[in-house]
Amino acid sequence: MGIVYDAFSWCDAAVFASPQYWGTITGQLKIVIDRLYAALFGHPAQKKFVVIMTARGGMYDMAMDFFSIFTRFLAWENIGNVPGAGKEEEAKALGASV
Numbered sequence: 001m002g003i004v005y006d007a008f009s010w011c012d013a014a015v016f017a018s019p020q021y022w023g024t025i026t027g028q029l030k031i032v033i034d035r036l037y038a039a040l041f042g043h044p045a046q047k048k049f050v051v052i053m054t055a056r057g058g059m060y061d062m063a064m065d066f067f068s069i070f071t072r073f074l075a076w077e078n079i080g081n082v083p084g085a086g087k088e089e090e091a092k093a094l095g096a097s098v
């Protein structure tokens with residue numbers, strides 16, 4: 001987690017990448033995001049973020065709602081998302097634009 005805290009102290013943009021589990025993010029990523037609370041909540045920074053999520057189906061509402069709520073607390077700006085499997089080119093194009 002020390003590596004993650006350090007990266008969030010200087011990064012301009014964050015990429016949250018996760019497979020979809022039961023309609024939302026994995027437990028592993030949720031734990032990392034929960035631990036960011038101590039470092040980031042109450043310390044808004046001008047950061048941008050994108051979400052890359054694979055899933056077998058096509059329902060991303062609950063996962064995207066999670067990211068929009070979590071980042072609203074931090075006043076971060078969403079600059080694009082790539083929901084869905086097999087979208088490597090779309091993800092690369094988004095990465096190149098960041």
Ligand SMILES: Cc1cc2nc3c(=O)[nH]c(=O)nc-3n(C[C@H](O)[C@H](O)[C@H](O)COP(=O)(O)O)c2cc1C
Nearest residue numbers: 019020021022023024053054055056057058059085
């Ligand atoms: C515990 C678990 C829960 C999952 N829940 C969902 C789900 O709610 N919706 C969905 O579309 N896919 C779900 N999946 C499928 C994964 O998102 C999928 O395996 C992952 O994106 C990787 O794709 P792949 O298996 O084709 O490599 C789930 C997988 C696991 C292991």
